[in-house]
Amino acid sequence: MADSLDDQQITVSSAALRAMRDEFQRFLMEYRFGLAEVDTKIAILREEFQEMHDYNPIEHVSSRVKTPDSLVDKVRRKGIDTDFDSIRAAITDIAGIRVTCSFIDDAYRLSDLLTQQDDITVRDVKDYIARPKANGYKSLHVIVEVPVFLSTGRVQVPVEVQFRTIAMDFWASLEHKIYYKYDRLVPADLLDQLKDAADTAAELDTRMERLHREIRGPRPGVVSI
Numbered sequence: 001m002a003d004s005l006d007d008q009q010i011t012v013s014s015a016a017l018r019a020m021r022d023e024f025q026r027f028l029m030e031y032r033f034g035l036a037e038v039d040t041k042i043a044i045l046r047e048e049f050q051e052m053h054d055y056n057p058i059e060h061v062s063s064r065v066k067t068p069d070s071l072v073d074k075v076r077r078k079g080i081d082t083d084f085d086s087i088r089a090a091i092t093d094i095a096g097i098r099v100t101c102s103f104i105d106d107a108y109r110l111s112d113l114l115t116q117q118d119d120i121t122v123r124d125v126k127d128y129i130a131r132p133k134a135n136g137y138k139s140l141h142v143i144v145e146v147p148v149f150l151s152t153g154r155v156q157v158p159v160e161v162q163f164r165t166i167a168m169d170f171w172a173s174l175e176h177k178i179y180y181k182y183d184r185l186v187p188a189d190l191l192d193q194l195k196d197a198a199d200t201a202a203e204l205d206t207r208m209e210r211l212h213r214e215i216r217g218p219r220p221g222v223v224s225i
Contacts, residue, residue: 024068027084031065031095033148034157038097038114039063042161045113055216057106059166063097092123092143093160100169103209104129107140107163114144114161121145123158129168135191136198137172139164167201 042061049056066074071094075082080090087094101107107129115122124143132138140163145156164172175194178186186194 023084027087028065028068028071028094030148030150030155030157031159033150034146034159035063035065035095035097037146037148037157038095038144038159038161041114041117041120042097042099042110045110057101057103057110058099059102060100060169061097062100063095066094066096088158092158095157096160096162098162098164098169101163101165103212104165104205105209107165111140111142111161111163115142119147121156129164132198132202135175136195136202137175138168138198138202139172165205167205171198171201 039061042058046056046058046061049058071087071091074080074091075087078090080086099107099110101110114120121144122142123145124141126141128137128139128141142161142163143158144161145158148155148157171194174197178190178194182190
């Protein structure tokens, strides 16, 4: 009799785990679909510039949906309730796209071209180019919402889009590797060197932007910064 009860408990536990897994997969699936929608929009812009214009501002595009382990770690670190509604409301970078541009103006131009589309809703903008973080990090973060149509109906999915120059992306990649190597406990002298490198990258961006404008002239509708 005891063995029979144990077997029943194992069966119930297995069924519950499968249900949790399926629900989690469906949750992340929405973000994969939302990411695909925004990815397509950027791909269309990129191809149009390649085919129809003499200059393409997009150097590189990368995208990802957070892994289950990464998402769980962030939920735990931020003390967010573990129900899906709380996670959906509190974490807006589950789906993310990084657009690497040639010049600073391009970051703002591409952001405008994306966010002005009819089915895009802007949820938040963090301009770390105009107002860099204390450590020197620079990037334009735009949280957009895009509609995804499932068999159960329409859902609005947030996607974080980061626009940055080649120099900004190189610096951010190096910083990430250093923080990972030191498990976020980076020695003070390395932090100082990182900040100095960020200043150097910002100076390079400014100089290259100036040269680009001298060669091509200012683009209509682009505000100098």
